[in-house]
Amino acid sequence: xxxxxxxxxxPPRIDESVWHRLRELAVEAMGRAYVPYSHFPVGAAAxxxxxxxxxxxxxxxxxxxxxxxxxCGLVSELVRTGGGRLVAxxxxxxxxxxxxxxxxxxxLLSEHAHPAMVLAMPSGxxxxxxxxxxxxxxxxxxxxxxxxxxRPVPGPTGPTSPGADxx
Amino acid sequence: xxxxxxxxxxPPRIDESVWHRLRELAVEAMGRAYVPYSHFPVGAAAxxxxxxxxxxxxxxxxxxxxxxxxxCGLVSELVRTGGGRLVAxxxxxxxxxxxxxxxxxxxLLSEHAHPAMVLAMPSGxxxxxxxxxxxxxxxxxxxxxxxxxxRPVPGPTGPTSPGADxx
Amino acid sequence: xxxxxxxxxxPPRIDESVWHRLRELAVEAMGRAYVPYSHFPVGAAAxxxxxxxxxxxxxxxxxxxxxxxxxCGLVSELVRTGGGRLVAxxxxxxxxxxxxxxxxxxxLLSEHAHPAMVLAMPSGxxxxxxxxxxxxxxxxxxxxxxxxxxRPVPGPTGPTSPGADxx
Amino acid sequence: xxxxxxxxxxPPRIDESVWHRLRELAVEAMGRAYVPYSHFPVGAAAxxxxxxxxxxxxxxxxxxxxxxxxxCGLVSELVRTGGGRLVAxxxxxxxxxxxxxxxxxxxLLSEHAHPAMVLAMPSGxxxxxxxxxxxxxxxxxxxxxxxxxxRPVPGPTGPTSPGADxx
Numbered sequence: 001x002x003x004x005x006x007x008x009x010x011p012p013r014i015d016e017s018v019w020h021r022l023r024e025l026a027v028e029a030m031g032r033a034y035v036p037y038s039h040f041p042v043g044a045a046a047x048x049x050x051x052x053x054x055x056x057x058x059x060x061x062x063x064x065x066x067x068x069x070x071x072c073g074l075v076s077e078l079v080r081t082g083g084g085r086l087v088a089x090x091x092x093x094x095x096x097x098x099x100x101x102x103x104x105x106x107x108l109l110s111e112h113a114h115p116a117m118v119l120a121m122p123s124g125x126x127x128x129x130x131x132x133x134x135x136x137x138x139x140x141x142x143x144x145x146x147x148x149x150x151r152p153v154p155g156p157t158g159p160t161s162p163g164a165d166x167x
Numbered sequence: 168x169x170x171x172x173x174x175x176x177x178p179p180r181i182d183e184s185v186w187h188r189l190r191e192l193a194v195e196a197m198g199r200a201y202v203p204y205s206h207f208p209v210g211a212a213a214x215x216x217x218x219x220x221x222x223x224x225x226x227x228x229x230x231x232x233x234x235x236x237x238x239c240g241l242v243s244e245l246v247r248t249g250g251g252r253l254v255a256x257x258x259x260x261x262x263x264x265x266x267x268x269x270x271x272x273x274x275l276l277s278e279h280a281h282p283a284m285v286l287a288m289p290s291g292x293x294x295x296x297x298x299x300x301x302x303x304x305x306x307x308x309x310x311x312x313x314x315x316x317x318r319p320v321p322g323p324t325g326p327t328s329p330g331a332d333x334x
Numbered sequence: 335x336x337x338x339x340x341x342x343x344x345p346p347r348i349d350e351s352v353w354h355r356l357r358e359l360a361v362e363a364m365g366r367a368y369v370p371y372s373h374f375p376v377g378a379a380a381x382x383x384x385x386x387x388x389x390x391x392x393x394x395x396x397x398x399x400x401x402x403x404x405x406c407g408l409v410s411e412l413v414r415t416g417g418g419r420l421v422a423x424x425x426x427x428x429x430x431x432x433x434x435x436x437x438x439x440x441x442l443l444s445e446h447a448h449p450a451m452v453l454a455m456p457s458g459x460x461x462x463x464x465x466x467x468x469x470x471x472x473x474x475x476x477x478x479x480x481x482x483x484x485r486p487v488p489g490p491t492g493p494t495s496p497g498a499d500x501x
Numbered sequence: 502x503x504x505x506x507x508x509x510x511x512p513p514r515i516d517e518s519v520w521h522r523l524r525e526l527a528v529e530a531m532g533r534a535y536v537p538y539s540h541f542p543v544g545a546a547a548x549x550x551x552x553x554x555x556x557x558x559x560x561x562x563x564x565x566x567x568x569x570x571x572x573c574g575l576v577s578e579l580v581r582t583g584g585g586r587l588v589a590x591x592x593x594x595x596x597x598x599x600x601x602x603x604x605x606x607x608x609l610l611s612e613h614a615h616p617a618m619v620l621a622m623p624s625g626x627x628x629x630x631x632x633x634x635x636x637x638x639x640x641x642x643x644x645x646x647x648x649x650x651x652r653p654v655p656g657p658t659g660p661t662s663p664g665a666d667x668x
Contacts, residue, residue: 012641014275030553038398059243061274064371065398065438066436073247075199076244079199079240080223080240095645099641103608103611106633107605135601136601139358141229205475230570231566232567232568233605267474269437269470270567271560272564274438275437299440302434310427393576396638396639397643400609407577411568413535415559417657471563
């Protein structure tokens with residue numbers, strides 16, 4: 001299982017060409033959105049500490065509560081492709097204008113954010129701590145439950161032999 | 168914005184080699200899961216009507232309620248890469264054994280399911296209608312709200328000119 | 335913390351007057367729904383094993399993905415008021431007609447369902463195992479992680495002294 | 502269907518006795534939490550503009566992603582009991598110490614927040630705009646989709662006659 005790498009002391013330098021590329025990728029992702037209910041397509045793109053780019057678009061559902069925001073896809077791709085820390089993030093609406101992530105998405109990003117992560121918000125660029133101050137993290141769990149390193153981890157066993165087929 | 172293609176009369180024939188390949192992909196995805204809280208990694212893989220394979224792993228969060236199941240990643244990738252109907256689906260736990268999708272994930276899959284979609288469940292293969300009988304769909308909305316074709320759709324405008332930059 | 339009581343061998347007998355009362359309560363709850371985005375109000379009501387009635391309505395959000403279905407409110411009230419097992423359930427749309435719970439809501443109900451729980455579905459009454467066959471439960475976690483009784487439980491400490499004030 | 506009342510120019514004055522009462526209610530709610538997976542009970546309580554108090558506790562699920570936070574219950578109760586604007590909010594952990602709402606919960610609260618809503622955060626009291634700056638609201642939808650008053654609303658019909666029974 002992947003674990004976010006320990007964040008280095010500072011994020012890669014993010015120059016304007018990176019911001020431009022992230023916006024282009026977010027706009028491209030937005031064009032793929034599945035939004036038959038809201039008619040409000042959103043695209044998101046981010047730079048990972050190791051230089052990878054990840055992206056996502058929103059995916060709605062007749063059961064509105066199970067709607068996947070663009071950030072759900074982005075974070076899923078991040079972990080699916082190896083994990084790591086997010087350092088720069090752009091989200092766009094149908095006009096290509098910066099779109100504010102909802103609170104749920106800020107929580108999703110927070111779990112994988114480099115401490116110096118920067119988001120392109122409608123009001124300008126801001127850090128993860130600025131867009132979600134006093135954020136709820138694993139440290140809040142540890143403060144009540146104790147050090148996780150001292151809590152026994154039930155170890156999942158490896159994939160079973162070919163005999164135990166999932167299909 | 169992508170829209171699922173109109174399902175053809177029947178799904179591609181799914182032979183055993185496809186099920187084998189889906190299980191391998193699901194196991195590989197499971198190995199990427201981010202599960203510091205449950206220690207319960209899950210991987211999922213599916214075949215799309217056009218022959219594409221999509222996959223995902225679960226991504227947990229200190230705020231347990233925003234956890235992304237493996238199917239969230241799978242469905243996000245489906246739409247991000249062009250949409251289409253799902254025809255075969257496998258989900259595995261840490262042992263590589265078939266894992267039952269939770270109800271939320273069945274709802275996610277339902278929205279993009281080919282009418283003849285088959286899922287590898289712990290108790291054997293089953294159709295989408297068997298794993299989520301009497302499922303809630305857009306038709307339930309339409310029954311109350313009227314035909315969506317008769318409901319005006321607020322048209323999102325295209326990406327704005329280069330001047331309106333999201334970053 | 336409340337824990338669902340061990341289910342007895344069979345649920346209370348549910349006569350037609352109870353179903354009538356549940357439907358009335360669900361319709362009343364539906365009238366309270368906050369649905370500025372879908373215009374699709376839903377109400378739900380259920381009978382608990384100990385005779386209590388609980389209910390809920392849907393609550394939407396500009397961030398569609400954080401929408402609370404009527405069942406979210408119902409299950410929250412169930413636990414907030416003492417927990418217990420659900421034995422009968424009704425969900426209605428704006429017409430007062432039976433509405434199928436989405437998959438997410440079946441998962442929510444499943445966790446608190448009496449083994450013989452009955453739901454009023456659009457196609458008629460059905461058990462929880464019929465509406466969510468092969469459902470994902472704590473037993474699936476235990477099968478991989480081992481017996482939870484053998485897993486140490488980090489005990490939350492009690493409320494702190496008056497000095498540590500949350501406000 | 503209820504709609505939040507138009508917020509008045511300023512919230513009721515919140516004196517220390519109200520904060521004390523909210524904390525007591527949140528601690529009481531916390532004691533009802535259903536947390537067999539995280540062992541991290543949370544309780545939340547809030548004052549509504551009209552003087553009502555609402556509360557909630559977290560409700561977990563074997564499918565971690567459908568976990569209901571304490572704020573889900575609180576907001577559901579708010580709407581179920583008549584709606585209105587939230588003006589003061591307290592959330593506590595197992596120690597009775599102030600607990601930071603996760604991002605999803607800030608989004609839930611935001612939809613029903615009085616513009617001057619105050620939250621008791623671990624770092625002290627803060628406004629809704631401070632804990633979720635540049636928040637995503639209905640105005641973001643309107644900026645792309647146009648004025649909702651100009652968008653036709655499909656009117657749900659009233660409850661059907663007694664003949665159309667949901668049970």
